Amino acid sequence: MTEPRSTAYRSLAFPDPAELLFGTAARPVDCGLDLRIGAGTVFPEINFTLPPITVEAATWPEVVGHYEEIARAVVRRALALQAPGVVLEFELLPAMTENPEWGAEITRLLKRHLAEAHAVHGLRSALRVTPTDIRDQGTRPVLRSGPAWEKLKRSFELCVEAGADIISIESVGGKEVHDYGLMYGDIRAIVFALGMLAPRDMAWLWDEITSICRASGHAVPGGDTACGFANTAMQLAGQKLLPEVLAAVVRAMSAVRSLVAFEHGAVGPSKDCAYEGPVIKAITGCPISMEGKSASCAHFSPVGNIAAAMCDLWSNESVQNVRLLSGSAPEAFTELLIYDCRLMNTALRHGRALELRDWLTESDEWLSPQAAVLSPNATWKIAKAIVAEDIDYRRVIAAGHTAVRVLREGLDMKKLNLSRKEQQWLDRIENELSGLPASEDELRSEMLEQHGDLFDPASHGWD
Amino acid sequence: MSELQKLYDAILTGDAKSADSLTRQALVTGADPGELVSKYMIPAMDEVGRRFESEEYFVPELLLSARAMKAALELIRPLLAERGAQPAGRVVIGTVKGDLHDIGKNLVASMLEGGGFEVYDLGADVPPEKFVEAVKEKKADIVCLSALLTVTMRAMKTTIDSLKQAGVRDRVKVLVGGAPITVQYAQEIGADGYGENASVAVALARQSVTRGAAS
Numbered sequence: 220m221t222e223p224r225s226t227a228y229r230s231l232a233f234p235d236p237a238e239l240l241f242g243t244a245a246r247p248v249d250c251g252l253d254l255r256i257g258a259g260t261v262f263p264e265i266n267f268t269l270p271p272i273t274v275e276a277a278t279w280p281e282v283v284g285h286y287e288e289i290a291r292a293v294v295r296r297a298l299a300l301q302a303p304g305v306v307l308e309f310e311l312l313p314a315m316t317e318n319p320e321w322g323a324e325i326t327r328l329l330k331r332h333l334a335e336a337h338a339v340h341g342l343r344s345a346l347r348v349t350p351t352d353i354r355d356q357g358t359r360p361v362l363r364s365g366p367a368w369e370k371l372k373r374s375f376e377l378c379v380e381a382g383a384d385i386i387s388i389e390s391v392g393g394k395e396v397h398d399y400g401l402m403y404g405d406i407r408a409i410v411f412a413l414g415m416l417a418p419r420d421m422a423w424l425w426d427e428i429t430s431i432c433r434a435s436g437h438a439v440p441g442g443d444t445a446c447g448f449a450n451t452a453m454q455l456a457g458q459k460l461l462p463e464v465l466a467a468v469v470r471a472m473s474a475v476r477s478l479v480a481f482e483h484g485a486v487g488p489s490k491d492c493a494y495e496g497p498v499i500k501a502i503t504g505c506p507i508s509m510e511g512k513s514a515s516c517a518h519f520s521p522v523g524n525i526a527a528a529m530c531d532l533w534s535n536e537s538v539q540n541v542r543l544l545s546g547s548a549p550e551a552f553t554e555l556l557i558y559d560c561r562l563m564n565t566a567l568r569h570g571r572a573l574e575l576r577d578w579l580t581e582s583d584e585w586l587s588p589q590a591a592v593l594s595p596n597a598t599w600k601i602a603k604a605i606v607a608e609d610i611d612y613r614r615v616i617a618a619g620h621t622a623v624r625v626l627r628e629g630l631d632m633k634k635l636n637l638s639r640k641e642q643q644w645l646d647r648i649e650n651e652l653s654g655l656p657a658s659e660d661e662l663r664s665e666m667l668e669q670h671g672d673l674f675d676p677a678s679h680g681w682d
Numbered sequence: 683m684s685e686l687q688k689l690y691d692a693i694l695t696g697d698a699k700s701a702d703s704l705t706r707q708a709l710v711t712g713a714d715p716g717e718l719v720s721k722y723m724i725p726a727m728d729e730v731g732r733r734f735e736s737e738e739y740f741v742p743e744l745l746l747s748a749r750a751m752k753a754a755l756e757l758i759r760p761l762l763a764e765r766g767a768q769p770a771g772r773v774v775i776g777t778v779k780g781d782l783h784d785i786g787k788n789l790v791a792s793m794l795e796g797g798g799f800e801v802y803d804l805g806a807d808v809p810p811e812k813f814v815e816a817v818k819e820k821k822a823d824i825v826c827l828s829a830l831l832t833v834t835m836r837a838m839k840t841t842i843d844s845l846k847q848a849g850v851r852d853r854v855k856v857l858v859g860g861a862p863i864t865v866q867y868a869q870e871i872g873a874d875g876y877g878e879n880a881s882v883a884v885a886l887a888r889q890s891v892t893r894g895a896a897s
Binding site for chain 2: 401461
């Protein structure tokens with residue numbers, strides 16, 4: 220049985236892939252200080268982190284000092300460049316979720332800077348706050364109870380009270396089996412994790428998050444990300460440790476679990492590192508945040524341009540607060556993002572966004588399997604395959620098959636180059652997807668027998 | 683193809699079931715356990731390592747081979763122990779305090795196991811005192827520390843300091859790894875080695891125990 224749904228999407232918000240454009244969502248989101256996201260303007264979303272420092276009581280004043288400096292610098296640069304608005308993302312570090320008051324203190328500090336800039340200079344803004352999913356990290360993690368969950372819940376509550384405008388999380392339910400699946404290239408374990416475990420955890424978790432946001436009267440439940448799943452695969456593929464085709468197929472399949480947040484109250488903008496965001500946007504019409512070339516401060520990316528094709532917020536993922544020649548790194552990356560957004564917004568104003576979108580797409584599309592599954596056409600096909608199915612398990616398989624087809628089309632057209640080894644993996648993935656049982660219960664029984672040591676059935680709503 | 687050559691192939695292709703049955707069969711027919719390891723199993727893993735280094739193998743192929751090696755070793759180890767033979771080394775591994783990322787650490791742990799090491803995986807977010815306790819209890823030769831965040835990499839130094847304070851630092855080699863770690867940082871905090879990826883970590887572990895035994 221799949222968890223009960225408050226909304227189960229069965230059609231696309233964008234019936235034509237040509238409508239899937241940056242800066243334009245079918246359901247824009249109003250949040251923060253006069254910010255409307257997805258209504259014709261792409262805004263920069265600046266994310267930042269600390270330089271090497273231990274986060275503990277003794278260093279706390281220094282930690283606070285860093286965030287003061289970051290907030291001042293980012294606002295200063297946004298004003299200097301007349302940004303039409305900004306989103307700041309504060310991703311809590313584990314210690315700041317373990318100590319919910321710490322996370323709330325930084326949230327309050329950042330919001331104060333944004334409020335001042337709004338009051339004095341009219342800078343429109345929103346503050347996204349993303350507590351760390353610190354729930355049980357052991358084997359067979361207990362996800363729905365225990366002290367770690369209580370702290371995480373408290374962190375959401377206190378950050379919302381402290382002024383968070385958008386709430387997000389990089390949730391990890393299902394990762395306990397997915398990690399195994401990735402490491403051993405085990406498609407059955409991957410499908411089980413993405414099609415059963417993760418959606419069940421998402422359904423439960425996002426009901427909780429949505430309820431906290433609704434009670435606040437001001438915070439919006441933004442969205443989740445398959446970072447721990449598909450980005451892990453992407454990074455390992457980037458290091459030649461995993462096949463790129465596996466990472467690409469996992470990306471497509473991971474959209475199913477991220478969609479569950481939206482079926483349980485999330486309204487966007489989705490998280491920047493959710494590269495599955497375009498599929499979510501095609502289905503839900505909600506605005507999305509994306510990251511690409513201007514996140515090179517954080518990690519390598521094979522999708523630097525194409526990631527911007529359908530974004531509503533454009534992010535740098537994360538940058539340490541260190542000094543550069545032009546100022547602090549968060550300040551410099553604010554500038555970079557603002558210029559990226561200016562170009563996209565100019566194209567929108569001139570009615571030429573589709574042209575720019577297609578250039579962003581074409582410049583990356585066939586240079587990597589992971590870019591190939593992110594094109595507006597591929598996004599649309601994957602989204603369509605997902606909504607054609609009614610349960611997550613079958614949605615994941617459908618998304619996987621569609622991604623394989625996209626890659627095969629690229630090969631047939633001689634646009635995508637794959638090594639013999641990658642092509643063998645593509646065959647293997649396709650065969651294994653085709654060999655999955657029709658019934659999710661059958662796969663669940665198999666996984667319980669084979670990997671029951673990895674996951675706790677009760678944490679996924681099974682008795 | 684001889685039955686023993688099939689054992690080599692089973693490990694090379696990551697077929698744990700065949701590795702297990704071929705090892706059982708070989709032992710029943712009187713094969714020398716030490717020879718099985720040195721002539722067939724280790725050469726198979728060496729070839730796996732070569733294929734991984736030359737990008738013919740991805741991690742899944744590597745780990746399936748490691749799993750096949752482990753299946754065969756589990757049958758052979760008790761027989762070797764009866765003769766007084768020791769594992770390649772004992773390793774305590776974990777992601778340091780405050781850091782919840784563990785996939786890189788898991789990869790290194792699996793590869794070390796496949797390389798014949800006895801591995802004690804302490805998991806993620808491991809406080810220094812747990813490393814100290816495990817080193818003492820498991821009589822470890824090597825401690826592997828992993829961190830992915832710039833704000834947790836300092837916990838590596840704290841852990842090394844704790845090993846010193848507990849008087850066990852000289853008994854073990856400390857190897858570190860993870861995205862923000864560099865050779866310079868490893869040297870700065872007094873680690874014995876830095877593995878920029880999992881296969882380098884295994885090579886370092888092998889060197890560490892060889893040097894340790896020689897010194």
